Amino acid sequence: MPVHFVFRNIVEESRLIRQRIYIAAALFILLFIIIFIRLFYLQVLQHEHFITLSQNNHIKVLPVPPLRGLIYSRDGMVLAENQPAFSLEIDPDRMDNLDQVVTNLARIVSIQDEDKERFYKLVKERRPSDKVPLRFNLDENEVAGFSVNRHRFPGVDVVARFYRRYPLQALTSHVVGYVGKIDENDLETLDKSDYLGTTHIGKLGIEKAYEDLLHGHVGHQQVEINAQGRIVRRDLPGSASPEPGKNVYLSLDISLQKIAENALAGKRGAIVAIDPNNGEVLAMVSAPAYDPNPFVNGIDAKSYKELLQSRDTPLLNRVLQGKYPPGSTIKPFLAITALAKRVRTPDDEIWCPGWFALKGNEHLYRDWKKGGHGHVNLGYAIMQSCDVYFYALANDLGISRLHDGLSDFGFGQKTGIDIGGESDGLVPSDEWKRKTYHQPWYAGETLIAGIGQGSLLATPMQLVTATAALANKGRLIPPQLAYAGKNIITGEVTRLEHNSFRQVSMYDPTYWKIITDAMVSVVHGEFGTARRSGLNAPYRFAGKTGTAQVIGVPQNEKYKKEDIPEEFQDHALFIAYAPAEAPRIAVAIIVENGGSGSGSAAPIARLLFDHYLLQQDDGQTHG
Amino acid sequence: MDDRSLVQRLHVDLQLLSGVLLLCLIGLVVLYSAGGENIEFTLRQGVRMCLGLLFMLCFAQVSPSRLERWSIWIYLLSLALLVTVLLVGHTGKGAQRWLDLGFFRFQPSELMKIAVPMMVAWLLAGENLPASLTRNLVACLVIILPVLLIVKQPDLGTALLVVVAGFSVIFIAGMSWRLLAGLFLLAASAVPVLWHFLHDYQRRRVLTFLDPEQDPLGAGYHIIQSKIAIGSGGMYGKGWLNGTQSHLEFLPERTTDFIFAVFSEEFGFMGAVLLISIYLFVVARGLNIAVSAQQTYGRLLAAGLVLTFFISVFVNIGMVTGQLPVVGVPLPLISHGGTSIVTLMVTFGILMSINSHRRMLSDQG
Numbered sequence: 012m013p014v015h016f017v018f019r020n021i022v023e024e025s026r027l028i029r030q031r032i033y034i035a036a037a038l039f040i041l042l043f044i045i046i047f048i049r050l051f052y053l054q055v056l057q058h059e060h061f062i063t064l065s066q067n068n069h070i071k072v073l074p075v076p077p078l079r080g081l082i083y084s085r086d087g088m089v090l091a092e093n094q095p096a097f098s099l100e101i102d103p104d105r106m107d108n109l110d111q112v113v114t115n116l117a118r119i120v121s122i123q124d125e126d127k128e129r130f131y132k133l134v135k136e137r138r139p140s141d142k143v144p145l146r147f148n149l150d151e152n153e154v155a156g157f158s159v160n161r162h163r164f165p166g167v168d169v170v171a172r173f174y175r176r177y178p179l180q181a182l183t184s185h186v187v188g189y190v191g192k193i194d195e196n197d198l199e200t201l202d203k204s205d206y207l208g209t210t211h212i213g214k215l216g217i218e219k220a221y222e223d224l225l226h227g228h229v230g231h232q233q234v235e236i237n238a239q240g241r242i243v244r245r246d247l248p249g250s251a252s253p254e255p256g257k258n259v260y261l262s263l264d265i266s267l268q269k270i271a272e273n274a275l276a277g278k279r280g281a282i283v284a285i286d287p288n289n290g291e292v293l294a295m296v297s298a299p300a301y302d303p304n305p306f307v308n309g310i311d312a313k314s315y316k317e318l319l320q321s322r323d324t325p326l327l328n329r330v331l332q333g334k335y336p337p338g339s340t341i342k343p344f345l346a347i348t349a350l351a352k353r354v355r356t357p358d359d360e361i362w363c364p365g366w367f368a369l370k371g372n373e374h375l376y377r378d379w380k381k382g383g384h385g386h387v388n389l390g391y392a393i394m395q396s397c398d399v400y401f402y403a404l405a406n407d408l409g410i411s412r413l414h415d416g417l418s419d420f421g422f423g424q425k426t427g428i429d430i431g432g433e434s435d436g437l438v439p440s441d442e443w444k445r446k447t448y449h450q451p452w453y454a455g456e457t458l459i460a461g462i463g464q465g466s467l468l469a470t471p472m473q474l475v476t477a478t479a480a481l482a483n484k485g486r487l488i489p490p491q492l493a494y495a496g497k498n499i500i501t502g503e504v505t506r507l508e509h510n511s512f513r514q515v516s517m518y519d520p521t522y523w524k525i526i527t528d529a530m531v532s533v534v535h536g537e538f539g540t541a542r543r544s545g546l547n548a549p550y551r552f553a554g555k556t557g558t559a560q561v562i563g564v565p566q567n568e569k570y571k572k573e574d575i576p577e578e579f580q581d582h583a584l585f586i587a588y589a590p591a592e593a594p595r596i597a598v599a600i601i602v603e604n605g606g607s608g609s610g611s612a613a614p615i616a617r618l619l620f621d622h623y624l625l626q627q628d629d630g631q632t633h634g
Numbered sequence: 635m636d637d638r639s640l641v642q643r644l645h646v647d648l649q650l651l652s653g654v655l656l657l658c659l660i661g662l663v664v665l666y667s668a669g670g671e672n673i674e675f676t677l678r679q680g681v682r683m684c685l686g687l688l689f690m691l692c693f694a695q696v697s698p699s700r701l702e703r704w705s706i707w708i709y710l711l712s713l714a715l716l717v718t719v720l721l722v723g724h725t726g727k728g729a730q731r732w733l734d735l736g737f738f739r740f741q742p743s744e745l746m747k748i749a750v751p752m753m754v755a756w757l758l759a760g761e762n763l764p765a766s767l768t769r770n771l772v773a774c775l776v777i778i779l780p781v782l783l784i785v786k787q788p789d790l791g792t793a794l795l796v797v798v799a800g801f802s803v804i805f806i807a808g809m810s811w812r813l814l815a816g817l818f819l820l821a822a823s824a825v826p827v828l829w830h831f832l833h834d835y836q837r838r839r840v841l842t843f844l845d846p847e848q849d850p851l852g853a854g855y856h857i858i859q860s861k862i863a864i865g866s867g868g869m870y871g872k873g874w875l876n877g878t879q880s881h882l883e884f885l886p887e888r889t890t891d892f893i894f895a896v897f898s899e900e901f902g903f904m905g906a907v908l909l910i911s912i913y914l915f916v917v918a919r920g921l922n923i924a925v926s927a928q929q930t931y932g933r934l935l936a937a938g939l940v941l942t943f944f945i946s947v948f949v950n951i952g953m954v955t956g957q958l959p960v961v962g963v964p965l966p967l968i969s970h971g972g973t974s975i976v977t978l979m980v981t982f983g984i985l986m987s988i989n990s991h992r993r994m995l996s997d998q999g
Contacts, residue, residue, distance in 0.1 A: 050906050065866035
């Protein structure tokens with residue numbers, strides 16, 4: 012800001028400002044007089060007229076909330092529906108002694124402690140002048156019982172409402188999410204006039220992401236009320252119907268989803284399957300899951316605490332938020348990076364003695380196979396998951412190119428899936444370590460990153476998206492769950508737009524096939540790590556196993572599986588796509604503490620592929 | 635040594651403070667009734683008011699010359715926040731007015747109600763008044779830029795008040811009547827051009843604003859019910875908590891934009907006259923501070939802020955009594971809402987500072 016001296020004509024200036032302020036003051040007085048006159052007119056001269064109007068004011072315009080759109084799966088299953096139910100609602104504003112009224116009501120309808128607890132919580136959180144439900148799902152006897160006694164309870168009503176229900180319960184909770192009562196936070200962001208009369212709003216998952224589509228638009232109705240505020244007539248002219256919310260269609264295949272859920276029954280883990288051609292999600296399971304239904308009307312504190320404190324973290328969406336070391340499943344992506352950056356050709360061979368050491372450093376980086384793999388080229392290294400080959404490859408790439416290569420495949424960034432709520436994962440770099448730990452990057456860390464361990468972290472959704480890109484010759488497509496919305500009145504169907512894809516660059520396009528061939532040999536090759544899962548398959552598929560260490564094993568120490576508690580055992584991983592020649596499905600599977608990728612994760616992929624590609628029903632697909 | 639009282643040392647103006655506190659008190663009383671006798675709801679507003687008072691006290695300590703130096707930075711920061719809201723809001727579907735700071739959310743557009751008059755005052759006080767044509771044009775630009783961003787949110791009520799705040803300063807700084815008239819004509823002719831750039835839904839909003847009957851659940855019904863509430867209040871009102879219009883829920887938006895109707899129904903013409911007199915008192919005190927300020931910047935800013943305060947009161951009451959179209963302008967210090975309370979308190983803090991630092995100057999001289 013330039014500092015310059017201004018010669019001020021202070022007298023003139025002050026006269027000018029004063030003059031303007033006086034003009035403003037005069038204007039104020041004038042405007043205030045207008046307000047006074049207006050108020051005098053309304054409140055004194057027209058008082059008789061308005062007091063009559065206010066006493067006869069019995070026509071009220073009531074908002075009519077729209078019916079929320081339903082959510083369907085690709086195979087026509089209903090994932091979220093509206094169920095009519097009677098609830099007992101109280102207007103706390105009109106109660107002198109709320110506790111007394113609740114006690115009296117408990118003599119007519121059954122009211123449990125949970126109901127009371129939830130009720131008082133909702134009373135606190137409600138929007139001003141909202142009525143609060145005390146009981147849901149009244150049966151006929153209770154409705155009749157209350158109707159007889161209704162005169163005793165001004166401000167209490169039995170209301171028929173539609174409530175959201177998720178018939179598949181835990182099967183789709185991590186996809187569909189749930190709706191909940193509108194609270195003060197929601198109020199600040201939503202269009203108030205459109206939500207007059209609406210009680211619930213999407214809080215998570217599809218319900219939240221597609222709130223705009225699902226909600227619809229409010230209608231209105233003129234009703235006649237009596238002096239106590241009760242509605243005495245509803246069928247007055249001058250109403251407008253609400254515009255119901257759109258139905259939303261998901262690409263999810265529920266039969267596949269059930270197989271995935273069964274495969275993880277009793278375990279912790281994540282399975283996600285997508286169509287590599289367009290990024291549509293076919294199955295998405297995070298285990299264990301939870302039943303979303305209690306959340307709709309406010310889950311009671313005890314159950315919620317149980318869910319929160321469970322060691323299995325059922326509320327965590329492992330597919331989007333679980334951050335896992337990818338282990339050896341990262342190897343195909345590093346192989347491509349090395350090919351693309353011309354650090355390796357497919358035929359370059361190295362000698363694997365079972366260990367790798369950096370120059371001038373005696374620390375030995377071990378291979379999983381004690382005696383080593385001997386002469387290894389790129390294809391063989393992927394098939395056998397040779398660690399030494401990838402130590403050397405990572406070392407030659409260096410952390411900076413390794414970081415760029417993995418970032419090209421979407422690691423370390425959100426995939427952009429339509430329901431959001433994702434973790435970024437982490438692709439470490441020199442710069443990242445300096446920023447986070449104020450320490451330099453060590454060459455040894457690059458080696459560890461080369462076998463998918465260390466600080467490298469990926470979500471299952473990132474893994475499957477990158478795997479689909481392998482299947483697709485480098486086309487990285489953001490995954491998407493919802494593919495269409497349908498206006499149920501006009502029948503008009505709108506396709507939901509997909510985000511645009513991005514192409515991973517490759518020095519020689521024929522190299523894509525080399526990677527696919529190597530991954531096919533993982534499953535179908537004589538020495539492939541997952542050969543047992545490929546046995547007798549009528550189609551060929553490409554895969555890569557991974558086993559991620561949960562705790563570090565110190566140098567020279569023996570690793571005995573039996574000695575380690577369950578929660579510290581290795582995570583089992585598998586990525587795959589099928590059929591190898593023209594992929595229609597790509598999967599990423601993680602079984603937490605499941606041991607080896609070939610043993611626990613790969614067989615699940617086979618189950619999913621068999622079902623999806625052969626459409627066979629093995630009779631175990633019911634939930 | 636320092637024989638000034640604590641109040642003076644804290645740069646607090648007792649007249650202004652008592653007016654403000656009185657308004658806050660009335661606000662809580664009405665809010666308790668309008669919000670359905672919900673004590674927690676009322677208390678939360680009380681907490682916001684206390685937070686606001688704290689802000690007022692802080693800003694009273696900042697001398698006008700320091701504010702003058704800060705003007706451009708505060709303006710740029712607010713502008714950056716506004717842009718952030720638009721960018722973040724784009725991905726977050728719908729939530730385009732708010733910045734979530736974790737522990738609380740706030741509206742950067744509210745900040746502009748102070749940042750714009752500060753910036754304009756700084757700009758115009760840079761040379762002898764009346765300011766040159768160039769400076770005036772730059773000042774207009776300084777106003778229009780954030781206003782466009784706020785309209786895009788879209789928040790027409792706040793945008794309107796920011797325009798008022800900016801042009802109040804330009805007016806006080808003595809822009810010639812010919813120029814003022816020219817600006818007005820220019821603005822009028824820009825309307826059709828702007829109309830072209832609006833989204834469909836924004837046009838619909840503007841149309842409802844001009845013709846409330848288009849929105850049967852909204853403005854048209856609001857006005858009818860609001861007039862009934864006020865008129866049926868009569869000379870002395872129906873008594874606290876006895877307003878049927880509000881308690882039987884005929885009156886919409888009764889804790890926010892239409893709270894004046896609740897007040898008038900329950901306290902009648904006498905109550906309304908009293909309330910407006912308190913506003914008048916606060917405005918008069920503010921103008922007094924503006925007139926007796928010694929630095930040009932302080933004068934312009936003080937007058938600009940007071941004008942904005944007055945016009946929000948007038949626009950709100952005008953709309954509730956059915957004389958002006960329904961714009962989302964809350965009744966200052968009475969309507970429910972967080973950020974607006976804080977900005978108002980900051981306004982009063984600045985006024986107190988301008989007043990108190992002048993006295994210190996003359997004491998020394």
